[in-house]
Amino acid sequence: MYLNCHTYYSMRFGTFSEIELLQLAQQNHVTQLVLTDINNTSACLNFVRKAPEFNVSPILGIDFRNGVKPCFVGIAKNNEGYLELNDFLSHHLHHELEIPTKAPIFKEVFVVYPFEQVLLNELQDFGDNEFIGISLNNLRKLPFSGLMEFKDKLVAQQPVTFRNKQDFNAHRLLRAIDNNVLLSKLPKEEEAEEDEKMYPIQNLAIAFSEYPFILENTERLLNQCSIHFDFSKGRKPQNLKSYTGSIKEDEKLIEKLCYEGLPYRYEKIDAPIKSRLKKELELIKKMGFVSYFLINWDIVSEAHRRGFYYIGRGSGANSIVAYLLRITDVDPMELDLYFERFINLYRANPPDFDIDFSWKDRPTMTQYIFERFNHVALLGTYVTFKERGVIRELGKVFGLPPQEIDVLIEGRYNPSKLDGVSKLVLKYGRLLKGKPNYLSIHAGGILISEKPLHWFSATHLPPKGFPTTQYDMVIAEDVGLYKFDILGQRGLGKIKEALEIVAYNQPKEFDKVDIHNIKGFKKDLAINNLIKTAQCMGCFYVESPAMRMLLKKLEVDNYLGLVAASSIIRPGVAKSGMMREYILRHRNEGRAEEKAHPVMLDIMPDTYGVMVYQEDVIKVAHHFADLDLGEADVLRRGMSGKFRSREEFQKVKDKFISNCRKKEYPDTLIFEIWNQVASFAGYAFAKGHSASYAVESYQSLFLRAYFPLEYMVAVLNNGGGFYRSEFYIHDARMLGATIHPPCINNSMAVNRIEGKHIYLGMMYLRDLEKRVMERIILERFHNGNFSSLEDFLDRVFISVEQLSILIRIDAFRFTGVNKHELLWKTHLMLSKNDRLEHPKLFPPKHQKFQIPQLNTTSLETAFEQLELLGFCLCSPFDLLAEPPKNSNGQRDLQHYLNKNIDIYGYLVTVKNTSTHTGKRMHFATLVDQHGEVFDTVLFPPVAAKYYFRGKGIYRFYGKVVEEFGFLSIEVIKMKKEDYIPDPRYADMKTSKKLLNTKSNSELKE
Known part of the structure; x- marks a missing residue:
């Protein structure tokens, strides 16, 4: 009897979930219910999925409104009607159109006009499928409304918004x-009526007892409605069934492509390779996943044609078929990747393929997918109130x-x-908290469906300009829609741009480069030495302080070691305490046999009996706890966090424990292993995923090893990485580069390199307008370098304020004229509000001004850089009010092992964390006076006394300690050091002495 029910997906209007709506229906003995959120269908699929559990027959509709002003309610008779409603709503959302007050002609939809809207719009003509909704509130007005003549059209429309x-x-x-x-100040018309509640059916019947025909009409309407989506375990995928238009042709094509790929991937095609390929192909065909693989192949093939770099990862990287189709570069035979993690007869969903493109190329590839296939949409997600x-x-x-x-x-x-x-x-x-606030876009999910995507929900059009579903990935998978993950990352942009820079800066060397020579990179001593010594600044996934620390502790110097490290660093392994245990077993021969359970060691010999990868959980569940692969896959899905609250996960947990008890394992062991499994929630990588990451790490490490300056420029031009730009600039200087501030004649918007000279891009000048940069670069390109300030002013349209920025950063240093003089000239030549007109046919004659002799100190330049760039190009230690009392640095830590050291450091990054008891502590990485990096830790008692107060130089006193060969300082006390007062603004009486001692000496570049 309830035709108009809202959930909290009526954004910023409704107040409870679709599950709570069903609970409410059960409490009030309601067995038929229409979900009609306002201009939204986010809750619909899950409402249908869960309704049988509450003995409710679900019906779907949409409450069409302009803002909160009601227009009409559309109720789907069936799935075709639901499609009509979604088509109609999506059209209006995409084009930002108002909903009309009169509904269009629907074929399989009932339309209910609210009582007040019928009176307001004086509606008199109703189609066979159109009705007038009467709420409890409207009953007293009905006899006086003139609508009693439409007896057959009156239905009960008691909205449900509150409990x-x-x-x-x-x-x-x-x-x-x-x-x-x-x-x-909230206008009353912006609120719903307080009585928009659900009442027991008998109460509703009593309220409408004077008008029994209204209830009869309503029941007749409801009984004509039925909606169905398949949520059963044996459901078929709803993705595009066939890539070529024929399933048989698909199967022929995938076999052909695989056998063509064998000689490309393998020098020797032996029996295990053939057997693995045959096994995979048979299962892929049986599961109906052939088109899924071919669509991914189509996407990466297009990327090859366009010259785009990509990385294929995810559980699909465990597949030899994916390797032969060049979806991934991970060889499952080399790494002995676990086949059942990739696919098994028990899993309904295809394997995950995450295809990473450069952040610059991803929009193009997304556009290609939308043009190439018929029923395509981005996957939605909900941004909740935090x-x-x-x-x-x-x-x-x-x-x-x-x-x-x-x-x-x-x-x-x-x-x-x-x-x-x-x-x-x-x-x-x-x-x-936790309720939906607005709809957004999944990080990379794209749906390619056999049916129109409006079969499942309406779509909206976010700023990216692509239709986006109103539901998320969890319910998409429940209904059989499996996403294609097309992701953008800056690491690939760095690799691609680094090669372009090498081609320009070292063309002879570029001809020798094959960035896809992964086999060669794995054996390269220079690359492996960078990993072992953790010299990985700017390199994908291996540059963070935590990863640098782990690489040193594990003494990683090969590809397989890096694959393991990529997973060990994940929070799941660390949380379970197994990261430390893994390091101990790695470094101490015999410890694994001593500490690991024999079954665990037998399952995972390569990782010393420690669970590191997602497939390890499947192996443990299958071999240790005797769960079948289907149940083990439920654990895997539960680990991702998506299904953790679902009852099926709890059932598998109970069976895990009971099976282990049947095998007479002690409870202490059972719960220790289970806790390791549980700690993987949301964090564990598939081994193939880690292997894909390691491939990209090796590519970036190759560039850092052999083309370090070009690679650093590419890192900076692609948004940096884990650290601030100034530290990549610092690293480039340590690698032999000469760093120049932005220059009118040598700089582009981004950074550029000539030999070993790096010219910073004008993009670092925070307040310089993009259009000014473009004018300067375009003018220089067409008419050559600028010869003087006057020449620049004759050729470039610019304001006084914008020109001042360029002069202050010393972008006119090629003129040899002091920047104070240039600023004087600028203000004399241009009035403050003047903007030069476009260059004239005959440049004007410039008046010569008599300007007093002016000087600029190196300290003033440093502070100008701090203000305009956000960092200075001299050593920050040169800005200290008091010079350091010692020269201790990272190189001295070994000498001070187990002793206290007094050391100065410029703050790079701080990780704030908490102990298991909730006490605050810090890990900080700093650069010493010699430009080398060192690490500190502030345990809770010290962290309670001392705080990091932003960028700057800190003096530490602490004990040098070593763990597995990694040196760090346990801080006892620390103090932030003061910089010299800014000489541009400081009172001369207080700063004269400092200026005299510092300004005459060159600051270290």
């Missing part, structure tokens, strides 16, 4: 957030001052001393 007063209050807050107004954000929003809605909101966000309050309003903010903040 109680708290829901209504939350609704009002959401409406205030959506309208960005104080709660007290704790800090929702407190800030509610604080504004309640009218709290910003300072009080900050206190609540940071938790700096005594709950007993809070006023009533602050308590309400916190109360409703907890209530709204």
